[in-house]
Amino acid sequence: MGTVTIKAPAKINLFLRITGKRPDGYHDLYSLMCPLALYDTLSLVFCGSGISVFCDHPGIPEDSSNLAFCSAERFFDAAFDGNIPPGGGLAIHIEKNIPVGAGLGGGSSDAAAVLTALNRHFGQPLSPPALMALGARIGADIPFFILGVPALASGTGDRLSPFPHLTPWTALLVYPNEAVSTAWVYKNLNLRLTKDEKKLSKFHFDGRFFNVDEHLVNDLECVTEKAIPVIKGIKRLLLAHGAAGAMMSGSGSTVFGLFADPERANSAYTALCNNQQSQNWTLYVADLLIQGPVAT
Secondary structure, eight states, X not given: OEEXXXXXXEEEEEEEEEEEEOTXXXXXXXXXXXXXXXXXXXXXXXXXXXXXXXXXXXXXXXXXXXXXXXXXXXXXXXXXXXXXXXXXXXXXXXXXXXOTTSSSOHHHHHHHHHHHHHHHHTXXXXXXXXXXXXXXXXXXXXXHHHHOSOEEEETTTTEEEEOTTOOOOEEEEEEXXXXXXXXXXXXXXXXXXXXXXXXXXXXXOOSSOOOHXXXXXXXXXXXXXXXXXXXXXXHHHHHHTTXXXXXXXXXXXXXXXXXXXXXXXXXXXXXXXXXXXXXXXXXXXXXXXXXXXXXO
């Protein structure tokens, strides 16, 4: 029996524009994504036979609908024609720190961590492009987490270009403890209205320099705010406590504020923790990971 322990980071979208809807029902997007120093911890225990998943969060499924389980299953299909190698029975233990239904990509990151760890454990039977392609078939954000660095994403999120130009930022994350379904957000997105708003927007990104004042734009924010109105108030609080900019991440419901100074981020964290409005929220302080994956 052997055990491999890996960390799976969260992410934020520093901007997220929806550029169209595809015939298959998925949406095309253009986004700058960045991993964060907020992690789930996964232990892969190689023992017995078959695949199993255990998680300390009661809302996480422990069957084949779990993306980590699905990733292991798909990996063995792709690498070994569906046959788990001798001694390769796998128990996946997930310690959840990334909130669920929060727009931070926790499930996709867990899945990417499983794919990457299994490929390493079994001697790289899948090439990096093959592993990325496998991840894309499981979930749109998984290739980003396999890549492990800030990246510009287009298509459905599967076309990635590393973005090495970010400067250090510390994020103060506020999760209002209200989960939202990504599928619901996209279903309720008024793409025509979004396009009309774009005509009035001053959003211009040259592909090189990220500017907080100009580029913090999320086309999904207006949809999620209808279900979770407190998002607007959280943004105001973050700005009032010194954030250079504030925005919802992904489909929500987490809102982040960016701070150039980690001490100011921690001071804002303390102030918000003592704020009566935030008693039902969960707060995190995490640096943007601009140098690549964390060592595990």
